[in-house]
Amino acid sequence: MTRTHILGFPRIGAHRELKFALEAHWRGEIDADALEAVGAGLRERHWALQRQAGLDFVTVGDFAFYDQVLNHMQLLGCEPQRFGLSADEPELVRAFAMARGVGAGEAAGMHALEMTKWFDTNYHYLVPEFGPATVFGGIASERLFDEVAQAQGLGHPVKVVLLGPLSFLWLGKEKAPGFERLSLLDGLLPVYEQVLARLKAQGVEWVQIDEPILGLDLPEPWRQSFERSYWQMARNAPRLLLATYFSPLQENLRLACQLPVAGLHVDAVRAPEELTGVADWLPAHKVLSVGIVDGRNIWRTDLDAALGRLKPVAAKHRGELWLAPSCSLLHVPFGLQAEQGLDAELRSWLAFACEKLEELQLLRRALAGDADIEPALAEARAAIASRRHSPRVRRADVALRLARRVDGDDRRASPFAQRQATQRRRFALPPLPTTTIGSFPQTGAIRAQRAAHRRGALSAEAYAQAMRDEIARVVRAQESLDLDVLVHGEPERNDMVEYFGEQLDGYAFTANGWVQSYGSRCVKPPLIYGDVARPAAMTVEWTAHAQSLTRRPMKGMLTGPVTMLQWAFVRDDQPRSLTCEQIAWALRDEVCDLERAGIGMIQIDEPAFREGLPLRRAGWKAYLDWAGRAFRLCASGVRDETQIHTHMCYSEFNDILAEIAALDADVITIETSRSDMELLRGFGGEGAMRYPNEIGPGVYDIHSPRVPPIEEMLRLLRKAADVVPPGHLWINPDCGLKTRGWPETEAALANMVAAAKRMRAEL
Numbered sequence: 001m002t003r004t005h006i007l008g009f010p011r012i013g014a015h016r017e018l019k020f021a022l023e024a025h026w027r028g029e030i031d032a033d034a035l036e037a038v039g040a041g042l043r044e045r046h047w048a049l050q051r052q053a054g055l056d057f058v059t060v061g062d063f064a065f066y067d068q069v070l071n072h073m074q075l076l077g078c079e080p081q082r083f084g085l086s087a088d089e090p091e092l093v094r095a096f097a098m099a100r101g102v103g104a105g106e107a108a109g110m111h112a113l114e115m116t117k118w119f120d121t122n123y124h125y126l127v128p129e130f131g132p133a134t135v136f137g138g139i140a141s142e143r144l145f146d147e148v149a150q151a152q153g154l155g156h157p158v159k160v161v162l163l164g165p166l167s168f169l170w171l172g173k174e175k176a177p178g179f180e181r182l183s184l185l186d187g188l189l190p191v192y193e194q195v196l197a198r199l200k201a202q203g204v205e206w207v208q209i210d211e212p213i214l215g216l217d218l219p220e221p222w223r224q225s226f227e228r229s230y231w232q233m234a235r236n237a238p239r240l241l242l243a244t245y246f247s248p249l250q251e252n253l254r255l256a257c258q259l260p261v262a263g264l265h266v267d268a269v270r271a272p273e274e275l276t277g278v279a280d281w282l283p284a285h286k287v288l289s290v291g292i293v294d295g296r297n298i299w300r301t302d303l304d305a306a307l308g309r310l311k312p313v314a315a316k317h318r319g320e321l322w323l324a325p326s327c328s329l330l331h332v333p334f335g336l337q338a339e340q341g342l343d344a345e346l347r348s349w350l351a352f353a354c355e356k357l358e359e360l361q362l363l364r365r366a367l368a369g370d371a372d373i374e375p376a377l378a379e380a381r382a383a384i385a386s387r388r389h390s391p392r393v394r395r396a397d398v399a400l401r402l403a404r405r406v407d408g409d410d411r412r413a414s415p416f417a418q419r420q421a422t423q424r425r426r427f428a429l430p431p432l433p434t435t436t437i438g439s440f441p442q443t444g445a446i447r448a449q450r451a452a453h454r455r456g457a458l459s460a461e462a463y464a465q466a467m468r469d470e471i472a473r474v475v476r477a478q479e480s481l482d483l484d485v486l487v488h489g490e491p492e493r494n495d496m497v498e499y500f501g502e503q504l505d506g507y508a509f510t511a512n513g514w515v516q517s518y519g520s521r522c523v524k525p526p527l528i529y530g531d532v533a534r535p536a537a538m539t540v541e542w543t544a545h546a547q548s549l550t551r552r553p554m555k556g557m558l559t560g561p562v563t564m565l566q567w568a569f570v571r572d573d574q575p576r577s578l579t580c581e582q583i584a585w586a587l588r589d590e591v592c593d594l595e596r597a598g599i600g601m602i603q604i605d606e607p608a609f610r611e612g613l614p615l616r617r618a619g620w621k622a623y624l625d626w627a628g629r630a631f632r633l634c635a636s637g638v639r640d641e642t643q644i645h646t647h648m649c650y651s652e653f654n655d656i657l658a659e660i661a662a663l664d665a666d667v668i669t670i671e672t673s674r675s676d677m678e679l680l681r682g683f684g685g686e687g688a689m690r691y692p693n694e695i696g697p698g699v700y701d702i703h704s705p706r707v708p709p710i711e712e713m714l715r716l717l718r719k720a721a722d723v724v725p726p727g728h729l730w731i732n733p734d735c736g737l738k739t740r741g742w743p744e745t746e747a748a749l750a751n752m753v754a755a756a757k758r759m760r761a762e763l
Ligand code: GLN
Pocket: 437, 438, 439, 490, 496, 557, 605, 607, 647, 648, 649, 735, 736, 737, 738
């Protein structure tokens, strides 16, 4: 018998109901009961969908008002004490305090929990804080058990999902020097035992325990902790399905197969090559759950190919076979129902969460030899064929362009030192030049004009005029502030990826393809479905207009190829590296067009460069090679006198410093102020190398409206000057200013320029 299930479902709702309810609650418009009712309604609808699609269980425990890791902190009784909240406070109040911080509590240490990316996804979880004082107080929340009861009350067979103890500890952060969070395991396991016993008593037959860290390069003590943990937890538990996903198990494969659990889920999309090994190693009495439908992407499954992969496994594995998406569906949009605006052909190539449920059903029936589904299989086959042969997907001109690659096409004509001398003569900037990262405040007025334009209420010409006026205002403001290198402010851009994607061939946009990023925040990634090409210049007019208004250098502003790739759903019919190279060629043309239009400095933003790193170290080099080449391709079509900038934010760079240096941008700006310039240390050469080109470490945090005083920036500048030679140092904020208001922007930049002038006097 083959069963079907999912590891998790998007909780935000078909129409982002959860987002809107949360935000209304935070504004005080609806009370906690009303919010809970929205949550209960969403769960009920999502479970009903799972049952209608013929899944054998509904999955319970994937719901969260803010974040599932936060839910675990509450379930396991390990909320950090620093929030000073008594256990009498309602659970939701405590949860939102941890997630969002306590109002004026910044100083009192009640800032929100840190947020970080969930493995290599764009979902951000709240980071548990661990230290010597951490205790796991035993079951401290009834929420999970209430949700189980809700599902059971609706008549559903339930499979519960829990984040496993080792992954939970791994994902947390040590808050005391020298503390080792693995030492908390012995205190944590008894609470897992309690939770599992409670679920068993509730009549839950299966618990899926997620241990995605089995796909990482784990230190030996962590690996060795699995076996005893699972022996201990299995003592009085429902049947356990150990779930792994996102990357190959490799050296952990046998370990995963042999743990004392009743079943194993593997990601057959990210690691198809391991499926045979798993079928070999997994004892026959265990369930093998094959993650065969891509939970990270939006393409319709090639059912024939999937069956081709499943059949040998079904023949080999004598135990029960389950079919599932590769990972939780949290990472894909809700459903295609809402995408009536997409053209029918493109739409037929896609499967969002709801459609993936149907695919599981088809696969199960096809495996069972059910002839009734032939028409459905034929339809799916036709869609796959149409995608494979569509002239929109494969273009000869793009292929030809890539085939013309020559040695050195990703290298600037001269080495940095020579370019630097040429550029110094050309721009004659003062020492420690000041600049900004690109965007200026996206005011309500700008957004209203864009909305009016989209509705058709504002003509293209009137909209363009409004944007030109805004650019003029931004240029004037920067001149009055006496900044040295100006930007046009990006008022015409809704989003740094969408703006370019909309102008490139091969990209498409959904109406409602929202994916949760964190809390109530969602993103709507574009789809890259075909060969990427640039039909026309994208930024030249705006930038040239901005340059015409000032004698100071105007930086052109582009989003780099790696970020364009990373923040999209990418086609799965060719390697990501190839898609990235196509984008790079398209952007290279834009860079050259900007140069031709007289723009002397061009910034190619790559905030997502680091997050593209594979989960396992072994994959790093290959990624850094192609990602680095894509950036350089994009940047290398210009003359020596043209200065290429790049910008990266919120990243740890020190372990890939050589590769960042190899991008060979003339100037890099990075986010450093919140780390008190600590991030800069590696760039200064304490490690193996010194960063060779020019660098602008951010001197103030743009994430808050606070205006940092001159002295504070001066202190950071002195720290920066300790590691970066003055001739290489730029002065700028951490990131773009689009989320800020004008008053604090002008005040903060005025202080920044004042700090720069005082620093110059100290040189
Ligand atoms: N140029 C962009 C801006 O200033 C960069 C944004 C980013 O790094 N995320 O908004």
